[in-house]
Amino acid sequence: MESNSDDSDAIAGEFETLRTERTDDVARIILDRPDDLNTITPTLLEELSTAIDTLDADSDVRCLLLSGAGERAFSAGAELSALAADGMTATDGVELARTGQQTFGKLDACDTPVVAAIDGFCLGGGMELATAADLRIATAGSTFGQPEHNLGLLPGWGGTQRLSTLIGESRAKEIIFTGDRYPASEMADYGFLARVLDGDEAFGSAAMELAEQLAAGPPIAQKYTKRAMRAGRDDTDAGLEIEAHAFGQLLDTTDFTEGVNAFGNDEEPEFTGR
CATH class of the missing domain: 3.90.226.10 (2-enoyl-CoA Hydratase; Chain A, domain 1)
Incomplete structure (x- = not known):
C-alpha cells in the first residue's frame, strides 16, 4: 500500500x-x-x-x-x-x-x-x-x-x-x-x-x-488500554489492577474534560494527550 x-x-x-x-x-x-x-x-x-x-x-x-x-x-x-x-x-x-x-x-x-x-x-x-x-x-x-x-x-x-x-x-x-x-x-x-x-x-x-x-483518539487512554490488555493475557487480576488505576488517573486528565464537554455539546473531541 x-x-x-x-x-x-x-x-x-x-x-x-x-x-x-x-x-x-x-x-x-x-x-x-x-x-x-x-x-x-x-x-x-x-x-x-x-x-x-x-x-x-x-x-x-x-x-x-x-x-x-x-x-x-x-x-x-x-x-x-x-x-x-x-x-x-x-x-x-x-x-x-x-x-x-x-x-x-x-x-x-x-x-x-x-x-x-x-x-x-x-x-x-x-x-x-x-x-x-x-x-x-x-x-x-x-x-x-x-x-x-x-x-x-x-x-x-x-x-x-x-x-x-x-x-x-x-x-x-x-x-x-x-x-x-x-x-x-x-x-x-x-x-x-x-x-x-x-x-x-x-x-x-x-x-x-x-x-x-x-x-484522533485520547493518547493517554489508548496507552493504558494497551497496557491493561497486555498484562491481562497472562494474569487477569494484573490487567484489572492496571485498568482500575488507569481509570482513576484518566478522570484527572484534560482529555477527559474535553471528551465530556464535546459529548455534551454534540461535538467531536480534540484530544491533546494531557
Missing part, C-alpha cells in the same frame, strides 16, 4: 530495507523490499526496531501504520537464504528468533496504536509481524499462512504465542500445523482481520482513515 498523500514527509532517518513517512500525526512504516516480496532479513529487523523506538517516543505521532511496498506482498516472511546460510548454528538460530521476538514485541508493547495494512502475501514472519499490530485490515485478495511446518520449522517470532491469544488456540494450531494458505475472508471470520476491502484505491483510503481515527 503506497502513500496516497502529497503531504507525506520522510522521517526517522535513512534505512536500507524500509521507509518511514509522516502525514500529520500518522507515521507510516513501509517494508521496502518489493522485488523480494518484502521478506524479512536481520537488517530489516534491526532497522524496524530502530524505527519503532524512534516513532513511539515522538509525542506528535499518534498512530503507526505498517504496510509493504509494491503490489504483491505485505511480507512473504523470513528471507530463507538468511535461515539456510552456511555456518548458521543452533545458537545463531536462537539469537535470530529472539531478535524477531523482541522487535515485533515492541509493536505489541508500544504505547502508540498500530494498524497493519495488508495487501498481498502475508506469510510466515510477515504474518507474525501483522499479528503484533493492534488492528489489521486487508484487501480481499490477500493471502495468509504460517508455512513454517512445511520447512520443518515453527513460527519463531512470536507466532506460537500471539496468534493463539488473538484467534484462539484451536484456530492457531490449525493454521500452524497445516501450513495451509488462507484467504482474507476466512481470516476475517477467524477474528484475525478487522476489515476486508475490495479495490486497492478503497483499501489505501480506508487504511489511512482508520489510522487517522485512532490518531
Whole structure:
C-alpha cells in the first residue's frame, strides 16, 4: 500500500530495507523490499526496531501504520537464504528468533496504536509481524499462512504465542500445523482481520482513515488500554489492577474534560494527550 498523500514527509532517518513517512500525526512504516516480496532479513529487523523506538517516543505521532511496498506482498516472511546460510548454528538460530521476538514485541508493547495494512502475501514472519499490530485490515485478495511446518520449522517470532491469544488456540494450531494458505475472508471470520476491502484505491483510503481515527483518539487512554490488555493475557487480576488505576488517573486528565464537554455539546473531541 503506497502513500496516497502529497503531504507525506520522510522521517526517522535513512534505512536500507524500509521507509518511514509522516502525514500529520500518522507515521507510516513501509517494508521496502518489493522485488523480494518484502521478506524479512536481520537488517530489516534491526532497522524496524530502530524505527519503532524512534516513532513511539515522538509525542506528535499518534498512530503507526505498517504496510509493504509494491503490489504483491505485505511480507512473504523470513528471507530463507538468511535461515539456510552456511555456518548458521543452533545458537545463531536462537539469537535470530529472539531478535524477531523482541522487535515485533515492541509493536505489541508500544504505547502508540498500530494498524497493519495488508495487501498481498502475508506469510510466515510477515504474518507474525501483522499479528503484533493492534488492528489489521486487508484487501480481499490477500493471502495468509504460517508455512513454517512445511520447512520443518515453527513460527519463531512470536507466532506460537500471539496468534493463539488473538484467534484462539484451536484456530492457531490449525493454521500452524497445516501450513495451509488462507484467504482474507476466512481470516476475517477467524477474528484475525478487522476489515476486508475490495479495490486497492478503497483499501489505501480506508487504511489511512482508520489510522487517522485512532490518531484522533485520547493518547493517554489508548496507552493504558494497551497496557491493561497486555498484562491481562497472562494474569487477569494484573490487567484489572492496571485498568482500575488507569481509570482513576484518566478522570484527572484534560482529555477527559474535553471528551465530556464535546459529548455534551454534540461535538467531536480534540484530544491533546494531557
